[in-house]
Amino acid sequence: MPRRFVTVGLAALLAGTGALATAGPATASANTAPDVPGNLSVADLTCAAGLAVSTTTPYFRATVSDPDAQPAAMEQVTATFAWWPVEQPTQRTEWTSSAKAAPGQFRYDVPAGSLVDGGTYAFAVRATDSADAASAWSAECRFTVDTTQPAQPTVSSPDYPADLGWYGGPGIPGQFTFAANGDTDTDKFRYDLSGGPTSYVAPDQPGGSATVTITPDDDGPRVLSVRAVDRAGNVSPATTYTFRVRVTSPMITDGNPTAGYGQPRALTFAPGMDDVAEYTYRLNDGPEQIVGAAVDGTATVTVTPTRPGYNDVYVRSRTAGDLPSGEAHHRFYLATKPTVSSVEYPIGKLGAVAGTPGTFVFGPGMAGVTEYVYSFDGRPAQTVAAGTDGSASVTYTPTTATIHRVAVYTRTGDGVVSETLSGTFLVGRAT
Template sequence: MSFSARSRAVLASLGTLGLALAATVSPASAADATPITPTQLFNGDQSCSTDSDRPTYVWAGNGLTVEGIPGTTDTTSNSTVSVQYQVWPVTDPTHTTTVIRANALSGFEAAANLPADALPDGQTYAWRVQTVAEGAASDWSAPCYVAIDNTPPVNAPGVASSNYPQGARNQGGSPVEFTLNANGDDDVTGFEYSWQQVLPIAGYANIGEHGVPQFVDPYADPRYFTRADAPGGSATISLFPPNGSSGLMTLWVRSLDRAYNGSAVTSYSFLLNSTAPTATPAVASPEFDRPTTFTLRPNADLQSTSSVVGYSVEMVGGQGGDKTIDVTAGPDGTASVKLTLDGIDGESLRVSSRSANGWVSDAAFWGITYDTTPTVASDVYPENASGGGAGVPGAFTFAPKVKNVASYTYSVNGDPEATIAAGAHHTAIVDWTPAAGGDYDLTVYATTRSGIQLAPYYYSFTVN
């Protein structure tokens, strides 16, 4: 199939699409208006070529969508007109097929489908268009020339690399130099490639004002496309593996012809060593919510290939959501960064390096867990046990596991929360007297001086 073919909803403002094979015209109403020859001519979303020696190559397995903007001299109303298209093989101009688009809106693209059975594969055709209104017709447009190519390249492309041998392990750090070749298929004019097995669509269009197609040249995007140096020729490309990758790398490649038909896909695989940096804190176990300096060091093999110039540090699990910090490296590729870890259950870092040549390493991981729940103790009502009784007062002592606790908030059996300030040694004591016996659940969490609400602790006990 063609990768330029696409389905497209006709804008409601274009009116009802009416197509008919016919030899005569049945125009719509356009009172007091003289038809004007259509402009903005497109075929398969590509611009019309008026050069018979340089036709536009198109896939037409389901017919060919042609379009132009009809008009009349009446610019004061949104009149509807008919648009008549004719197509013929350049080798036999007398063998014409006519297609009429009825109820087209003046000033907007009026699409019609030239039938596939009128466009056999491998031949070149001319087509033209005119506006018809009130029994009058405009002049025909100049012919547009298209070459029908419904046949994809026969051979899958050849792929080789001069610095990353197929199936071998490589230390990484340098872009991968690939040579792509047509593998003996003279119909090939370019190549498409991706590190993902699903390749992008080649040869599509965005739709602009008045329905005018804006064809997207795939070869304008060197991330995925490159032209061959000649029909049936080859191309050399330089690619970085996906950011943050190591292990098995696979590039998927197919050949494209002038109509953007794609060949079968060739895959090329190699193994890539990790080029991740290291991240080392100044102390083995950084304290919660206290600044700690981390030293970032490049992978030695990577540094010897292309100097590391910076790092991306992603902090995951902290207050305010995940965030990423860019850190500039020194001349030797190392860097230091001061970080405050304040995730109430712990926090992790993902650190990748960036080299001068553009290489982005896979990530080094570093993480720590924190227990920020308070401790809860009671002599009268011990945890997971029974004690006291209805009307018997008891005291609960709250103590922190991290520094700088300012208060505790608690609730018994889902009652409204109450908050008590922390006292000496950041502890607090709550006196409580049950009205009845039974099972109770006490929920307690602390809040720090900087306003961080810490993890809750759930304390269960039974009143005799």
């Protein structure tokens, strides 16, 4: 009697029913070929029409994925890169990578000596999995090798000529023209003024020119640096264009240079350019104020500084035609340190012997002083009220024959604190 072969269903056996159910044979999972590679690039430049690279040894990149790849079971794939000269497609070179898990990015470095300047090439990529199932070839990526610098541009300006003259002024814009002089390889111009921020502008046509507006922010010689850049990123030598920006800032005359703290100062502004109509000024970090100019272009204002130490006045002018000037700066110093005197122990000199009581007279260094804060030899600070004349007297008896120190500052009724005066005096030794 012939034998009969029965295929037992796997689900029936696992169910433990003991029944032998007739079923079709178990089948393995179907393999799917990898996806067509994507994200092609040359030297990290995304493939696009008119792509150019500035090296004869670029690298190609492509991303490969596989539908069979899962987190629990990664799929191993390889990438085959094929490249050729566009005009000689039969001179095709292929290279296959080692296998690695999908999805992943693959790279191929073109060997030195394979590409030449001016040549146009194409490459494509396909992927193969561990079961030798291969994807279709990707769309080809074309690029041109360009390692030649573009021509050096020329620069001109009707507003700021590059001669020995002085023109314009800070804040006054000027037109500058960059010319490629017929070099159609120039894609854009790169420029900066005296090392400032870099900007780019494209020519109006291949081999043409571009005109930009530049506003110098300071007077004196300024250097404009301009380079041509081609579509492959090659940069020309720099053209340096030096022009001179004239000084237009006002002049400031202090009518009361010895004025102290809280005392008014008359400041006169004189124009540094023609047709000045007004001045904008401020004291320290205070609000800006505007004053009109007289017929002769000058203006006089009064400021009353209330900040001990250094004070600053800033001013700039504007013409009737709305042209700005540079900014002028005037600094003055308000000394607010008090004075200290003593008959028994003069400051900076040898005084009485140790144990002799001394009287120290404090004098104000600014108006409005209501009290003095003082200390001898680093002891805790003490406070004494100022008299009607602004002065105060204290006593101190040094007990050792050595150098002693006194420090004192003042405070006004408004809480303004002066600078601190620090002085020394020498105490004599009893014989």
